[in-house]
Amino acid sequence: MPPELVNVFKALAHESRLRLLGLVAQREHSVQELAAAVGVSEPTASHHLALLRDLGLVSRRVEGNTHWYGFEGDALRDIARQVLTREGVARLADQTPRRDSPEAVITNFIDAEGRLTQIPAARKKRHAVLAWLVRKFDDGRRYPERELNEMLLRFHWDSATLRREFIGYRMMARERGVYWRLPEADWRAADSAAPID
Numbered sequence: 001m002p003p004e005l006v007n008v009f010k011a012l013a014h015e016s017r018l019r020l021l022g023l024v025a026q027r028e029h030s031v032q033e034l035a036a037a038v039g040v041s042e043p044t045a046s047h048h049l050a051l052l053r054d055l056g057l058v059s060r061r062v063e064g065n066t067h068w069y070g071f072e073g074d075a076l077r078d079i080a081r082q083v084l085t086r087e088g089v090a091r092l093a094d095q096t097p098r099r100d101s102p103e104a105v106i107t108n109f110i111d112a113e114g115r116l117t118q119i120p121a122a123r124k125k126r127h128a129v130l131a132w133l134v135r136k137f138d139d140g141r142r143y144p145e146r147e148l149n150e151m152l153l154r155f156h157w158d159s160a161t162l163r164r165e166f167i168g169y170r171m172m173a174r175e176r177g178v179y180w181r182l183p184e185a186d187w188r189a190a191d192s193a194a195p196i197d
Contacts, residue, residue, distance in 0.1 A: 127190035
């Protein structure tokens with residue numbers, strides 16, 4: 001099965017995420033409203049919403065200090081077209097990624113909650129996981145270290161190592177405690193040394 005579909009099914013196989021998706025399908029909600037409605041903390045709601053947003057199921061808009069989340073029906077229609085037909089189901093048998101592909105590597109290091117089970121030791125696997133993670137950050141946006149850490153902690157407890165690896169592989173730049181994502185053309189290759197400055 002394609003990794004993106006595996007991730008969709010993993011995301012939807014969680015009661016809180018299903019409830020959040022149902023709520024935003026009714027109307028746009030703020031994180032605060034969603035957290036209260038589902039009975040979770042705001043950071044937990046934000047984590048679940050980030051997973052749904054990564055999959056294209058939910059959109060986010062910022063209004064002052066408030067993040068508003070809405071439903072993206074097109075993503076569900078795309079999934080239905082890919083899978084919910086006899087031909088779509090039959091195609092799943094032919095779409096198993098190679099064991100060493102970035103998609104397969106990522107699937108092996110992410111749990112059902114969308115969190116990293118560990119930071120891979122092997123360079124190629126580590127690079128694949130870092131690339132997957134850094135793409136969760138918006139192009140052109142500056143992230144103070146505190147905000148970057150909060151976001152990284154949703155995925156793994158060792159935010160300091162992840163920050164250093166982003167810098168070492170030139171996936172992010174840093175200046176005076178502020179980080180931003182660099183263009184993929186600037187990233188170091190997986191097999192290159194990644195000195196930490």
